Structure formats: structure tokens, C-alpha cells
Amino acid sequence: MSIGSPSRGAVLRTIVIILTVVTLKAERAVSGPNFDAKIALHIQALPTGKAPSICDRADYPPCNEGQDNLTVYSDSTSGSFDVYFLVLDGDSTDGISGAVFGIEYDGATGSGVDVNTWNLCATAEYPSEDWPGSGAGNTVTWSACQKTAAQGDNTGGVTAILGAAYISIYGTDTFAITRNGTLQRPPELAVSGCPGTDYIPYPRNAGSVAFGLKYGGYDPCKGPYSPYSVFQAMAQSDLDSLQLKLTYAGYEGKGRKASLVLSAAGHTPDMSLFSRLERPRIRYSNDEFAVQASASLQELSAIIDSIGTAPGLTAGTVDNMGYLSFSMVNTVNDTIRGYDTFIGPPDCRNLFGKLLSLLSSNETATSELLRLGCSSDCLPTDTPADVTSDMLVSADGFRLDHETNQFVTTVTVKNNGTGSVDSPLILIVRADPPARLMNAAGSTCRIQPGGPYAVLPVQTGLGQGESVKTTLRFYNPSSDPIKFDSWVYSGEGTR
Numbered sequence: 001m002s003i004g005s006p007s008r009g010a011v012l013r014t015i016v017i018i019l020t021v022v023t024l025k026a027e028r029a030v031s032g033p034n035f036d037a038k039i040a041l042h043i044q045a046l047p048t049g050k051a052p053s054i055c056d057r058a059d060y061p062p063c064n065e066g067q068d069n070l071t072v073y074s075d076s077t078s079g080s081f082d083v084y085f086l087v088l089d090g091d092s093t094d095g096i097s098g099a100v101f102g103i104e105y106d107g108a109t110g111s112g113v114d115v116n117t118w119n120l121c122a123t124a125e126y127p128s129e130d131w132p133g134s135g136a137g138n139t140v141t142w143s144a145c146q147k148t149a150a151q152g153d154n155t156g157g158v159t160a161i162l163g164a165a166y167i168s169i170y171g172t173d174t175f176a177i178t179r180n181g182t183l184q185r186p187p188e189l190a191v192s193g194c195p196g197t198d199y200i201p202y203p204r205n206a207g208s209v210a211f212g213l214k215y216g217g218y219d220p221c222k223g224p225y226s227p228y229s230v231f232q233a234m235a236q237s238d239l240d241s242l243q244l245k246l247t248y249a250g251y252e253g254k255g256r257k258a259s260l261v262l263s264a265a266g267h268t269p270d271m272s273l274f275s276r277l278e279r280p281r282i283r284y285s286n287d288e289f290a291v292q293a294s295a296s297l298q299e300l301s302a303i304i305d306s307i308g309t310a311p312g313l314t315a316g317t318v319d320n321m322g323y324l325s326f327s328m329v330n331t332v333n334d335t336i337r338g339y340d341t342f343i344g345p346p347d348c349r350n351l352f353g354k355l356l357s358l359l360s361s362n363e364t365a366t367s368e369l370l371r372l373g374c375s376s377d378c379l380p381t382d383t384p385a386d387v388t389s390d391m392l393v394s395a396d397g398f399r400l401d402h403e404t405n406q407f408v409t410t411v412t413v414k415n416n417g418t419g420s421v422d423s424p425l426i427l428i429v430r431a432d433p434p435a436r437l438m439n440a441a442g443s444t445c446r447i448q449p450g451g452p453y454a455v456l457p458v459q460t461g462l463g464q465g466e467s468v469k470t471t472l473r474f475y476n477p478s479s480d481p482i483k484f485d486s487w488v489y490s491g492e493g494t495r
Contacts, residue, residue: 032094032193032196032197033093033193033198034091034094034191034192034193034196034198034200035199035201036089036200036201036205036280037087037088037090037091037096037191037200037205038063038087038088038089038200038206038207038220038221039085039087039088039101039162039177039189039191039200039205039206039207040070040072040085040086040177040206040207040220040221041070041072041083041084041085041086041175041176041208041209042059042061042070042071042072042084042086042209043071043072043073043074043082043083043209044057044071044081044082044083044084045081045082046081046082054082054119055119055121055161055163058121058161058164059084060150060151060159060161061086061088061150062152062153062157062159062221063088063089063150063153063221064152064155064221065221066222066223067221068219068222069152069219069221070207070219070221071209072208072210072217072218072219073210073211073213073216073217074169074209074212075212076211077169077171077172077211077212078169078170078171079168079169080116080166080167080168080169081166081169082164082165082166082167083164083167083209084161084163085101085140085162085163085164086159086160086161086162087099087146087158087159087160087162087191088150088157088158088159088220089153089157089158089159089221090146090157090158090159090160090191090193091193092147092148092149092156092157092158093147094193095145095146095147095158095193095194096142096146096158096160096191096192097141097142097145097146097192097194097195098122098139098140098191099139099140099162100139100183100188100189100190100192101137101138101140101162101177101179101180102135102137102138102177102178102179102180102181102182102187102189103132103134103135103137103138103175103176103177103178104134104176104178105173105174105175105176106173107133107134110170111170111171111173112170112171112172112211113167113169113170113173113175114168114170115132115166115167116166116167116168117165117166118132118163118164118165119163119164119165120162120163121161121163121164122140122142122161122162123141123142123143123144124140124141124143125138125139125141125163126138126139126140126141128180128182135181135182136182137179137180137182137183138180140162141192142160145194146158147194169211169212171212172210172211172212172213173210173211173212173213173216174208174209174210174213174217175208175209175210175211176206176208176218177189177206177207177208178202178203178206179202179206189202189205189206201278201279201280203275203276204220204224204275204276204279204280205220206218207219207220224277224338225277225316225338225339225340226337226338226339227316227339228307228308228313228314228315228316230339231304231328231330231337231339232304232308234332236297236298236301238330238332239264239297239300239301239330240264240266241263241264241267241331241332242263242264242300242328242329243261243262243263243269243270243273243274243328243329243330244261244262244263244300244326244328245259245260245261245274245287245290245325245327245328245329246259246260246262246324246325246326246372247259247284247287247324247325248286248323248324248372248375248376249282249283249284249286249323249324249325249342250323250376256286256289257286257375257376258286258289258290258291259286259287259289259372260290260291260292260293260369260372261290261291261292261293262292262293262294262295262300262303262365263292263295264294264295264296264297264300267294269292271287271290273331273336273338274287274327274329274338276338277327277329277338277339279325279340279342282318282325282342293364293365293368295359295365299358299362302358303354303355303358306354307354310347310350310351310354312346312347312350313341313343313350313351314341315341316339316340316341317341317342318341318342319343319344319347321344322342322343322347322348323344323348323376324342324348324351324376324378325341325342326341326342326343326348327339327340328340345377345378348376348377349378349379349380349381351378352369352378352379352380353379356369356370356373356379356380367442370442370445373445374445379446379494380446380493380494381446381494382492382493383446383447383489383493383494383495384426384447384489384490384493384495385421385422385489385491385493386447386487386488387417387421387488387490388486388488388489389417390415390416390418390421391414391416391417391488392412392413392416393412393427393486393488394411394412394414395409395411395412395472396409396411398474398482401473406438406474406475407474407475407476408471408472408473408474409472409474409482410471410472411469411472411486412468412469413425413456413467413468413469413470413488414465414466414467415462415463415465415466416465417464419464420461420462420463420464420466421461421490422460422461422490422492423458423459423460423461423462423490423491424455424456424458424490424491424492425455425456425458425461425462425468425489426453426455426456426489427453427454427455427456427470427486427487427488428444428449428450428451428452428453428486428487428488428489429452429453429454429472429484429485429486430449430452430484431482431483431484432482432483432484434476434477435474435478435480435482435483436452436475437452437454437473437484438473438474438475439472440452440453440454441453441454441455442495444495445494445495446493446494447489447495449487454470454472456470456488457469457470461490462490
């Protein structure tokens with residue numbers, strides 16, 4: 001049942017709250033007392049017989065991590081329910097005076113969720129014209145500050161009822177809290193204190209309920225994170241929907257560092273599954289340009305096992321000096337499992353070392369790991385040995401390949417040292433501009449001076465006095481002779 005018109009004092013208080021939401025736009029609270037409050041949904045069965053009004057019969061569940069205190073899933077695809085809109089985990093000292101939010105569901109009549117009625121359980125509301133339609137938004141306020149801790153809440157958090165929707169179900173659907181996108185400013189998900197406004201993390205702190213779709217319901221109090229051991233316990237056959245993501249969130253410098261998503265061959269990554277794992281005050285803008293690489297189920301299983309031996313990668317914690325997010329999501333038995341840890345060196349170098357070792361025969365994945373690892377300073381620091389002083393590098397004359405318009409030469413590398421050198425053997429080539437090497441196998445990162453390189457065709461090494469030849473191809477838009485400097489490095493390590 002909707003509450004009637006508020007008193008004059010309540011209206012004045014409401015106006016102050018709404019003005020606060022607007023004027024605080026330029027000074028967003030980054031970590032205020034209600035920054036970690038949640039706006040969630042909770043399914044309750046319809047009462048039988050005579051019952052209190054819909055607002056008076058609401059549950060006031062506590063918000064405890066890891067506990068099932070909210071009902072966010074029903075296997076029913078027909079029938080009617082009450083769905084309550086709640087603010088949870090509010091600060092009991094600062095209190096709660098209002099919330100800004102939106103909703104989203106299947107808006108077609110007779111399909112999925114249909115909202116029959118909306119019932120305000122607070123003092124006043126300022127809905128968009130199409131409320132409670134899908135995509136609509138609302139601002140709900142109380143005239144009295146809500147400060148009563150929910151019974152059983154382990155941290156003394158406040159639970160307050162915003163309102164309730166009486167809904168009917170016509171098939172599977174997800175009914176979700178979203179940011180309010182109907183305002184004359186960017187979309188917002190916010191909880192107001194008494195006074196003050198905190199813009200809470202979306203979608204991590206926004207709940208949803210699902211009907212017939214078990215994986216669609218989300219309880220923000222339980223949190224989105226599973227322990228790493230959950231992934232270690234997954235069967236290899238379950239990894240066909242695994243997604244592993246590496247996101248650089250540090251100083252950008254010159255240019256963006258596109259995130260890398262690794263998934264099973266044939267699987268199309270769903271970046272939206274990572275959104276609830278996003279941690280406050282960490283930038284995930286590089287995910288907008290994410291690059292995908294595929295791996296076999298065997299490779300994915302080996303990665304999970306190998307990372308599992310490194311406590312710094314499996315703790316699921318945040319390194320305050322970190323800059324790399326390592327996340328995993330997987331849908332198993334209709335349940336989404338998520339893991340995230342935020343790391344810096346040496347943990348990120350340990351992670352990239354393991355990935356490069358396990359994916360050494362995966363050309364695309366290796367290339368993308370080297371790209372991201374180099375730009376984020378996450379590549380291992382061990383390097384091949386510099387054997388340039390023991391090598392004699394000579395080039396034949398250049399000839400023009402008319403089909404490719406490239407200049408081709410044969411380079412000979414001779415070992416003039418006192419002993420053999422180990423493979424792999426690489427030749428770094430730095431041509432004077434505007435000429436550039438076109439058939440490089442890659443570009444060095446840890447080795448200095450760096451540049452494009454060719455892998456010399458030796459099997460086990462190059463003995464004293466032995467030589468090896470390779471073909472180099474250059475693009476040279478000028479008529480000037482091609483000149484280049486070269487270095488030779490021997491053995492395993494980060495190039």
C-alpha cells in the first residue's frame with residue numbers, strides 16, 4: 001500500500017535530499033559512510049488469507065557476506081509474487097535518507113516479468129514518467145533518517161524498505177536494479193545519508209532476482225567472489241565456459257593497454273560477466289578494448305593448477321600498490337562463479353611467467369601476453385645472455401623483391417667466441433629510419449637495447465667457429481642505403 005502525501009516538514013526534507021543528490025555531482029563521495037551500501041531485490045511469496053499491508057509484511061534481512069538472507073531466485077515461470085526493493089548494509093551512524101536507482105526486465109506485456117502495481121514504502125518518491133516500466137528510474141526518500149540495524153546483521157548495517165512491486169511471471173526473466181538513466185545527468189546508483197550522498201559501485205552493489213534462470217539472480221550481500229579453490233575443484237570438462245581476464249589499471253602513460261581475455265576455443269567471451277567483480281576505486285577502462293585469445297581445455301586446466309601453487313595469486317586480495325587485475329568467471333550448473341585479485345610486482349611477474357610457460361606453443365596467446373606484459377612491467381625479469389661480443393654478423397647485398405616491394409638480404413652470424421652458445425639464439429635488428437624490418441618474430445621488451453628480432457635457425461646451440469644464416473626483409477620507402485645495428489642473445493629468458 002502506498003504511503004499518502006508527506007507532511008510539509010517531510011517535503012522540505014525531501015527537497016533538501018534531492019538537491020543534495022544534484023549538487024554533489026561535482027563532488028562525488030568516493031568512500032563515504034554509505035559507499036558500500038547495497039540496493040537489492042528480495043522475493044516474498046504472496047500471503048494467504050488476511051494479512052498486513054504489503055509494506056508492513058516486508059522482511060528486513062541482514063546483509064552478511066557469504067550468507068543466504070535474500071531470496072533472489074525462484075524456479076517458477078508462472079504465478080505472482082511480491083518483490084521488495086531494499087537498501088542494505090547502510091551505515092547506522094550516518095543513517096539512510098534516500099536512494100536513486102533504476103530497474104530493468106522484459107518490458108513486453110505477457111512475457112517474463114509484468115509489474116502489476118508499485119507500492120511505495122518510504123515517504124516520497126520522484127519517479128520517471130514510465131515508472132515502474134523497464135528502463136525507468138526513481139528517487140525515493142524518507143522524512144525520518146533510517147538508523148535501525150537489521151536483526152542479525154554482523155556489522156550493524158541498516159536495512160530499509162524502499163517499496164514493493166506486485167508482479168506476475170510469464171516465462172523466464174531477470175528483474176534487476178540498475179543505475180537511474182532518466183536523470184538530467186549521467187546514470188546514477190546512489191544512497192543518501194543524513195546528510196550526504198554516496199554513489200555506490202555498479203553493478204557490484206546492485207541486486208537482481210530471477211525466475212526460471214538460476215544464474216540470473218544476484219545477492220550483493222553475498223558478494224561476487226568465490227575462493228580460488230572453487231576453480232581448482234572444477235572438472236576439465238567444465239572449463240569450456242571459463243573466461244580469464246587480465247586488466248592493467250595503473251598509470252596509462254602513452255596509449256591504452258588493451259585487456260586480454262583468455263577462453264576456451266570456440267567460446268565467445270561475455271565481458272558483462274566480469275562487471276560484478278569490479279572493485280571500487282580501480283579503473284577498468286582498458287576492458288573496453290579487450291583482446292581475446294583462445295586456449296585448449298588442457299591449457300586452461302594447467303593454468304589453474306599452476307597458479308594454485310602461488311599464494312600471492314590465490315588470496316583474492318587487493319595490493320594497495322598493485323596495478324593488474326587478474327579475474328576469472330565460469331558458469332557451472334547454472335551458477336556463475338567469479339574470482340578476482342589485484343596485484344603488482346612481483347606477483348604479476350610470477351603470473352605472466354606461468355602463463356607464458358604454459359602457453360608457449362600458443363602463438364596468439366603468447367603474443368598478446370607479451371604485449372600486455374611488456375607495457376605493464378609484468379614480464380619476468382630473467383633475460384637471455386648477451387653474446388654480441390662473441391658474434392660476427394655480416395650481410396650480403398640487398399636485392400629488391402618486386403612482388404612485395406621489400407629489400408631482401410642474407411645475414412650470417414658466426415660464433416667467434418671460445419665456446420658454444422645455447423639456443424634459442426636471437427638477432428636483434430635496429431634499422432636506421434625510415435627502413436624497418438618486416439619479417440621480425442617479435443620485439444624485445446626486457447632486453448636493452450630493444451627492437452625487432454629474428455630467431456636464428458639453430459637446434460641445440462651454435463658451436464665455436466660455427467655459422468648460421470637467416471633471411472631479413474626490409475621496407476625502405478627512401479632511396480638511401482639500408483643500414484642497421486644488430487645484437488645477438490643466447491638462451492632462455494624474457495626477451
